[in-house]
Amino acid sequence: MIRFLTAGESHGKELVGILEGIPANMDIDLDFINNELKRRQKGYGRSERMSMEKDDMVILSGINKGKTTGNPISFKIKNRGYLEVLGKINRPRPGHGDLSGAIKYNQKDDVRNVLERASARETAARVGVGSICKVLLKNLDIEIYSHVIQIGGIESSKSIYNKGNIEDIKNADHSIIRVVDSIAEEKIIKKIRKTKEKGDTLGGTIELIGVNIPVGLGSYVSWDRRLDGKIGQSMMSIPGIKAVEIGNGLESGKSYGSEIHDEIFYEKNYFRKTNNAGGIEAGVSNGEDIIVRCTMKPIPTLKKPLKSIDMNTKKTSLAQVERSDVLAVPSASIVAENMLAYILAEEIMLKFGGDSIEELKKNYKLSI
Template sequence: MRYLTAGESHGKGLSVILDGMPAGLVLDFEALDREMARRQGGYGRGRRMQIEQDRIEFTGGVRHGYTTGSPVSIWIENKDHTHWKGVMQSEPLTEPLERPRTLTRPRPGHADLVGGLKFAHRDLRDVLERSSARETAARVAVGAVAKQLLGELGVEVHSHVRSIGGIDARADLAIVPEEVEASPVRCADPDAAKRMMEEIDRAKAEGDTLGGEIEIIAEGMMPGIGSFTQNDLKLDSRIGRAVLSVNAMKAVGFGDGFELARRRGSTVQDEILYEDGYTRRTNNLGGIEGGMSTGMPIVIQAAMKPIPTLYKPLQSVDITTHEAFTAQVERSDACAVPAASVVLEAVVAIELSAAILEMFGTSTMDRLKESVATYRQEVHLF
């Protein structure tokens, strides 16, 4: 299974081609809409989310509510394009624009300058529009389909926010997905959530932004998905790459993550038990050993830097004059950590789905479910 996305932040919309989905996956369209809405929520979001009403429109590969086995084509309209038609039009301009919205003062922390150097763009909007996190709406759409496939196989993916702006949630709390969904910052700790929102308000008032830490959990995975034979087939390397590909992610860990480096091996490895099947005494390694799932919950942490678009802009240089200026200001969020947790769920679900399909290689959902059920029984009796 593979996918490609196309489209710009203020263009007409976002396109996706998803190839390799089995035939016969019956799609829950209301659940797809809910996934798209989840990405638009979260405390600290900016005005853009009040404009967009993201909906998935299938233009290929889905008929009468089920996948056909053909490439799935998805379209997501950008409502905000109405205000950017001239700036983002494909056709040559016949007369100068009243507001060209040219970008020549790159923003520190963004792709603006480096992308301009790579592609020789003198108007850095050519970089900004594609590098924008708006593209993640397309990945959430793919992830929404992938999550429905996983659900048919008994696998569920969810997430929660562990910290925002240095305010940490309690680590000893049980993570109840329904309670996380009810939190404006998607945090399982109500007291920490309140302080996180207060910190977001302070940062916003000061023209600043906040980052945070997110945990993604996949439950119900069968053991042996992934591989130890080649580096690009290892499940943790695939997931790590996918997580770090999401805008503003700067670190990824599994299980106890960086804390594992501080402990002795005898306290880190997950001892193997047999209780009506193989299990582990602990899950310090986050459900992955040797590049393969162990059958324990897969636990991933990600660190998100503060969004680099600031209403209190930092120093930059105009690429036309080389004079020092403050960076150009674009519309932005004060904090997108809660929304990013939804995006990370999506990319993890995509990688898990792809790895499962690579292992079982079936073309219909019925065959896939039969193969997975047979394999689960086989490893249970091993």
């Protein structure tokens, strides 16, 4: 079983992660991990903090001479935006966890302790975890790709279910907003500029694709073992994500069963000519690509803030203004990739097992 824990705050000294369950003897390329961290920081519409931060993972344990040892892997990522003294916050921002978190943890005199941990900065540690899981998956030729298919209502014409293909999506990093449709990209960039001028923010939709997925990850036996349920929870745990669909999820509610279910064929192996199910049926992977879509709300911190309440005086006021992005959807797509990698790696270890990478590969080869 793979599990992880993160610690740290947005403006704290460091983020820390602990990852347990990775098999021994697996080669770890630190440059690959740091490039994943770099990918998370890119994207048109990000704040000035992204030019300040340069995330690098420092391995503390669990990796020796470039190979995993089977022990828990611990690491840290320095916050270059560390501030020892931070101003008080008592005007919670609509859309953030400020008010509910302050009430829950009795932080009503200063919401700072809430927003520092609730901040999406924590996802840097998750990308660190996910990148190690990606390395595990690569040993089995499993890859994960993502791209942005909608921002501010402007849609890409190249989603998986609309003229898109894996080769297009592999090139998503070539776009500063990770949109592979150049016409849509141009329109979106113009909208981002106008939105920034207005002091407002934007959200959008991400599409993820996992390829070379074996049959049998997840289970229908118990509710908490269903693969789509685990993926849904992992995606919804990313700050700002408000909706998740597996495969052609929303469209399936508008279609006849004869139109949406994927017919089964056989030629040496079972296969389907369509993949509306997104690679998962009854909570179990069916051997087709796993396709996930996530929709992110606009960032709640606005340069022109919304109305709120001063928690000291209880009088109507404007919400606190913190440093913020106009758009974080491209970055969220990288976080989503790495969360999907974590879930798939966990399921791989549950199904095939192995205390070393050699044992895992042997078990995997014998089972598929």
